[in-house]
Amino acid sequence: MxxxxxxxxxxxxxxxxxxxxxxxxxxxxxxxxxxxxxxxxxxxxxxxxxxxxxxxxxxxxxxxxxxxxxxxxxxxxxxxxxxxxxxxxxxxxxxGLVPADPALRARALLFAVDFEARVLDAYKGFFFGGAPPRTLLDAFAAVQARLPPAGFAVGTWSFADVMAAPLLVRMVLLLEHEMGTFAAGEGKKTLAALKEPGFARLMEYIEDLKARPSFKATYDEGANLAGWKKNPAALRD
Ligand SMILES: N[C@@H](CCC(=O)N[C@@H](CS)C(=O)NCC(=O)O)C(=O)O
CATH class of the missing domain: 3.40.30.10 (Glutaredoxin)
Structure with a gap:
């Protein structure tokens, strides 16, 4: 229609x-x-x-x-x-962004609200505010603890995943390329910690988010990285 x-x-x-x-x-x-x-x-x-x-x-x-x-x-x-x-x-x-089942909808909202409360400060703190890597790793652990054993945030795809994908993927990118005001080397070290078995479920989730067609259609990694390289907030002295 x-x-x-x-x-x-x-x-x-x-x-x-x-x-x-x-x-x-x-x-x-x-x-x-x-x-x-x-x-x-x-x-x-x-x-x-x-x-x-x-x-x-x-x-x-x-x-x-x-x-x-x-x-x-x-x-x-x-x-x-x-x-x-x-x-x-x-x-x-x-x-299908908003689950029809009220319980599933409420769980998706809880995931999204908790994600914002836990991850946003950690993201700003570690990448731009001088907070230690532990801040970020604790936030990642909190997100992982909310994930079901397989699938998306509430099992099936929902708005909760749309809320999580852009930040999670950007954070991994920034770590990989050492972009941010943290001490040089901390990015790759933190990424190595995320690649340990203790974070396997979170990393699997991030890969699933990246593979979603709506993510691929709306994200250009090269352009994103180029943007960060020009962003004074992400540049080390
Ligand atoms: N909580 C807001 C955050 C939006 C936000 O911080 N947007 C930034 C751009 S990434 C902005 O507009 N900054 C301009 C300003 O704060 O004046 C949301 O989820 O939409």
Missing amino acids: PQQSQIVLYTREQSPFCHRVHMALEEAQAEFSSVFIDLANKPAWFLEKVNPIGKIPAMAYGHSIGSPEDPSPDSTKLAESLVLVLFVGDLFPYS
């Missing part, structure tokens, strides 16, 4: 938060248009008319949005990757 409403996604390359929404839209095979926002020079219209908090991803949704820079007042404006991923799942139930 042709899509009745329009979706405009305010986004940028490299952002793991935006990547989540691109994955969800890809899973749903949704039609949408992208508007790239320069975070170093945020346009006034974005703050005034789309997201006063100024963060991406953000979305405008409605029957007739008009110009993305001046979306119609009756269009719905949304932000926060979890909200957007769930919204896409609700708009396109056939995508």
